[in-house]
Amino acid sequence: MAKTRARWQSGTTIKDVATHAGVSPMTVSRVLNNEPVVKPATRSRVMEAVKELNYRPNFSARSLAKARSFFIGLLYDNPSAGYVSEFLDGAVRRCRADRYHMVLENCSEADEEGGDLITETLSQANVDGVIILPPVSNNPSVIQAVENLGLPYVRIAPDGEENDAPAVGINDYEAAYQMTRHLIDLGHSQIGFIKGHPNQGSSHERYRGFADAMAAAGLTVDRASVAQGYFDFRSGIEATEALLSGDNRPTAIFASNDDMAAAAITMARKFDLEVPEDLSVVGFDDTPIAGTTWPALTTVRQPIAEMAEAAVGVLIRDLKGDSDAPVQKRWLLDCTIVERDSSAKPKPS
């Protein structure tokens, strides 16, 4: 017995369809690729044959002939879990519209291997282009590897402006500015801020947004009202303790991410402060945690899925090569503030 052909192949080829429809394989190909030149009558004849034979094109063959794989690689490391999966949603959705597919590549070992692993993996994956998630989007050796392969790529939320490859990110500054305004508009003037990890660009942007909004409102930001955090829960605990132990206790705390905001809420209780009555707490990111704090957290929602769609869109456009105009290099999407229950007017004291 002949070794069965791979099970995923339906077995029928374009040739069978051609015979069945009484045309040449080439015509079938044209129909399948939606080329407009085919006569409607012929087209429908072919379509019928396709249906009847339950024909499925072989995409390896197509890739080989077209020299395009219709696969897009996604390089990630281990950002917050929610980030990847929400990103995937957007990316996969956008891909489907153009019949592309996402291939995943974990880059956590990229550092030791110095990019060689990426090079090998990526060329095996046979992708037409690559999307690079943070923090990999700031990893020079990975970027280098991708460039050496000659692959077009889009970076997500990269820190610096070191190169001119397209990048998609969020407007951290603006979002932090608006969130600060939200607190100010509620009537707060003593606002504490918990910074993010100093090795990440967004930390600085968020702080800038906060500081500028305060300044614009004529409010002062002194040392005592800013605490250093590192994006994790534990550091949020310590930062909050510092903020709440001072003389001029703030009536609101703006943490640079949700984990630290959750910590602030927890810590408030140790100080016998009710949230939001005695202390408003707001975060950033709208991670799942925001829905499981008590009270539920007012926070900044990143349009992660939209970023994904944008990134895939840019890449596909590039791949198609139908944009001769110099492409825009940097997209900054706007966030939205999700008002839940952890922020309110300060108690009239």
Added chain:
Amino acid sequence: MAKTRARWQSGTTIKDVATHAGVSPMTVSRVLNNEPVVKPATRSRVMEAVKELNYRPNFSARSLAKARSFFIGLLYDNPSAGYVSEFLDGAVRRCRADRYHMVLENCSEADEEGGDLITETLSQANVDGVIILPPVSNNPSVIQAVENLGLPYVRIAPDGEENDAPAVGINDYEAAYQMTRHLIDLGHSQIGFIKGHPNQGSSHERYRGFADAMAAAGLTVDRASVAQGYFDFRSGIEATEALLSGDNRPTAIFASNDDMAAAAITMARKFDLEVPEDLSVVGFDDTPIAGTTWPALTTVRQPIAEMAEAAVGVLIRDLKGDSDAPVQKRWLLDCTIVERDSSAKPKPS
């Protein structure tokens, strides 16, 4: 000027390498595929040529010739974010060992489309096999579509036993049993249980494990000590309230997942109960939330990455077809209990 060839192609082919090394293309192919027959001297000569020419194999061509794509599809919907991303880690890692790659397919629209979308997408994706995450692993129309395509597949944590395709899951019953033992061993005898969503098989298994452990210890489980939840925070709040309002207030609460356990911790405070001094609370899943409750949550850790590795391993073995022996159909991996700060001995009253 000729249309440039796709950028991901290095341009050099197996033929160039062959010429450069003074052998036939076939020999190069054998070297590249690690076939042991090649004479070491020849092999190294080829390797050098590969290096010098910076040759990268074209995987579409290989796929076409081998009738295998080396892609594995991952069908998911939207389980908890952490689940997907941890699963991916394990899957991608395991794939790399055999030079496979993961292609992602979102199935959230599968219900309306009745499987047709999946059929189309999947045949385009050109995958050799498929791994199906919950809750899709219980979606009959998706399973049907995959089977129609003749694709081998592995389901993750499916509920029933309706079919005999391979499946990988965790031993919910055993884990719940052990966690209950943990509480009993600490000295608790009044233990409240918050059930999970009744439409999921794991809810029942976890409850069974709890009930059996209690029975085995000679402890009674009455109506008042079991509350219905639905896996979300809100339902955990209500369930805990019910549990804590009764006459025989429990000294420990076992929630069927972490979200509900987080709710239990929150609710305990409303009742002026300290955790774990007055009330122990334990969860299930070890989601990121478990690290951001206060106190940190004792919970059951699922070996998600291991499940992924197992699933990919099974699939690849099947794909290789090198196992003639009837394959095992169902794997149940063991969980581990992560003891943190939310469980302790009951206060001597």
Added chain:
DNA sequence: CTGTTAGCGCTTTCAA
């Protein structure tokens, strides 16, 4: 151990 031949299934190119 290595080479030759003949495709894999589709698309490009050119001709009709």
Added chain:
DNA sequence: TTGAAAGCGCTAACAG
């Protein structure tokens, strides 16, 4: 508007 020929880059099968 359609078809014929000639590969895309690689590997199975067979010879030697």
